[in-house]
Amino acid sequence: MDEKKLQAELQHHVRNTLLPLFNRYRLDYSDLESILKWKPIVLIIGNYSSGKSTLINEIIGRNIQRTGQAPTDDSFTILTAYGSGDQEKVVPGSTLVNDETLPFGRFKALGEQFISHFRLKKIDAPFLENMALIDSPGMLDAVTEKDRGYDYLAALGEFAKLADLVVLMFDPHKAGTISETYSAIRSTLPDTTGEDRIVFVMNRIDECDNLSDLVRSYGTLCWNLSQMTGRKDIPTIYVTYAPDAAEPSENLSVWLQEREQLKKKILSAPCFRVNHILQDIDRQVNELELVCEAMCTFSSMGRNSLAGVAKFALVAGVAAFFLTGLVLRGLVGVPEEPLVTALLQGTFTPQHLLIPFTGLAGVCFLCWLWFSRWSFPRIIHKCRANMDKLVNLDTSYRKNLWSKVEKKVGMMLQYARLSDLGGVHARNLGRIRKFLARELQGYYNQIR
């Protein structure tokens, strides 16, 4: 299977079939567009001085990134290979966020300060032709947005949304105790990426004095991780060190294997690219399905109510048609000969229909007024008061997605119009379900 071709096909399909529906239901699809635009990405984050840049240099085989004991990097740096006819160069953030072919347009919203701490290095590394590594500023303690000049965690979240793998590095000196790490694990990463895309690494273990020191650091990291994730199951943690930065030692060689496994994992990120795109499309289209399903329920409630009013209008209309003339004659003395009398006496002429039709039109108008001014707003109110009843929340997956789109549905209901009672939502729901059941499944089958 040609993954690039499949990605292009998906991009075309999403643009033509899904984007009009995302627009119709006012759902943000820019994440989906971004992820479809570029190459596979590995994001490397973690404590300052945990060895992020050293690991990147080791993978590339050259000292591309600066390393040092104090917080060294203050920028997000994307490293990728230059294309044919190009050369090694650094592209500034201002160019990156304005390049339509790159997925960084959304980063503009992070502000000038962020843009000046963002760049792309095009380097001579053929294995980076089909992927990019992102080196990041180290996580710090007790920093605020003011200290950095931009919202670091928001930037991290935007990169994590694009990444196929997020490598989160710790070291024994600060085994999960940094406040920015806490916030990233507690909220930023769960909101922006899948658990299966995060890899935990405890680096610099050569600096542990002995085995008991290492066990203590590892235990502390596990404990802190479970506090941060709120979970008792501990994810796999790669325990490694950089061989070039450490003093050579016989006891350590066993951990080099894990270093190799980690590098292999990083280099295999492109293999999961299409799968990740499909997962993201799957999730977003399921959100879209929920919004559309809610609007469908609302529109069918509205139609039921309209049918009730219409039935009443029919009965009242027939009564008004025959009786308006009689009532008026009883009250004000006109018309001289109501329709019913004319029919009984056989003196009917078309003129006798004028008052009956006026009565019928009056009833229809009053019923319409009743529905549009009273019943319809009441249905909206009822739906907004019982939002969970609008959709089928039979699985925790659906409940989770619903919590993300519920507010949006509330807004759509607030601005609902009588035209929403037509069949448009049912037709859209049919299209969305067909995409999920047939087309998306077809793509999944292709990568199996």
Ligand SMILES: Nc1nc2c(ncn2[C@@H]2O[C@H](COP(=O)(O)OP(=O)(O)OP(=O)(O)O)[C@@H](O)[C@H]2O)c(=O)[nH]1
């Ligand atoms: N002993 C030892 N030193 C290491 C290891 N990995 C990195 N270092 C050293 O630790 C220091 C920090 O490494 P960097 O790669 O700059 O760390 P970083 O995570 O990029 O740091 P920031 O960019 O400041 O966030 C450097 O002096 C490295 O040589 C390791 O596994 N063992």
Ligand SMILES: [Mg+2]
């Ligand atoms: Mg660094």
